[in-house]
Amino acid sequence: xxxxxxxxxISTLKFGEADLIAKCFTKEQGLTSYLLRxxxxxxxxxxxxxxxxxxxxxxxxxxxxxxxNLQFIKEAKVYQLYKTLHSNIYKSTMLMFLSEILKSAIQxxxxxxxxxxxxxxxxxxxxxxxxxANFHLLFLVKLSRFLGFYPDASDxxxxxxxxxxxxxxxxxxxxxxxxxxxxxLLKYLVEGNKSxxxxxxxxxxxxxxxxxxxxxxxxxxxxxxxxxKPKSLEILQQLF
Numbered sequence: 001x002x003x004x005x006x007x008x009x010i011s012t013l014k015f016g017e018a019d020l021i022a023k024c025f026t027k028e029q030g031l032t033s034y035l036l037r038x039x040x041x042x043x044x045x046x047x048x049x050x051x052x053x054x055x056x057x058x059x060x061x062x063x064x065x066x067x068x069n070l071q072f073i074k075e076a077k078v079y080q081l082y083k084t085l086h087s088n089i090y091k092s093t094m095l096m097f098l099s100e101i102l103k104s105a106i107q108x109x110x111x112x113x114x115x116x117x118x119x120x121x122x123x124x125x126x127x128x129x130x131x132x133a134n135f136h137l138l139f140l141v142k143l144s145r146f147l148g149f150y151p152d153a154s155d156x157x158x159x160x161x162x163x164x165x166x167x168x169x170x171x172x173x174x175x176x177x178x179x180x181x182x183x184x185l186l187k188y189l190v191e192g193n194k195s196x197x198x199x200x201x202x203x204x205x206x207x208x209x210x211x212x213x214x215x216x217x218x219x220x221x222x223x224x225x226x227x228x229k230p231k232s233l234e235i236l237q238q239l240f
Contacts, residue, residue: 092240
């Protein structure tokens with residue numbers, strides 16, 4: 001089956017001497033792995049390794065075969081050329097972290113157009129904004145909605161966040177019920193569906209930012225089977 005679809009590059013893996021396997025989240029087919037033959041040695045082909053950097057936005061013409069783990073790309077082009085994401089060291093580090101998160105977190109292969117649009121719009125905003133120190137924090141909170149465990153903050157007076165159940169409680173139900181500055185920040189971000197611009201107005205120092213990120217990593221670990229902290233987390237925390 002021949003398809004045309006938008007795609008966002010989640011990760012790549014060197015294969016053999018010249019090939020590359022690119023895992024992409026596509027708008028039409030969901031999570032798909034593509035075998036790119038000879039791309040690492042080809043200098044004149046239609047496909048180039050530079051197209052498949054972390055979270056690049058592509059338009060693909062591809063062949064999809066049922067019951068096959070690896071599909072094939074006929075043509076690809078970058079439809080949104082990033083201005084800063086791959087050249088700004090701070091943004092590229094954040095990009096690496098987010099791509100590792102998505103590689104571990106997106107486990108369903110089915111089409112999810114809403115998730116694709118969220119990823120597309122978020123990456124474009126990160127590319128264009130000059131202020132992004134808190135971007136990844138809100139991104140993770142928003143991402144949890146599409147993964148099925150968006151925090152329930154419907155109880156207005158509850159102050160304990162139950163990491164196991166994904167909701168705020170009025171009392172400590174178990175050892176994973178947390179009442180802290182991190183739980184307060186989470187409730188603020190969930191209430192009113194904050195924007196990336198909103199979150200940059202928060203006065204968070206590095207210590208508070210790191211504590212909240214560790215809090216979110218534990219939440220993801222408890223909610224997603226097989227989820228692992230990104231290797232780039234330590235580098236990210238040195239910068240933010």
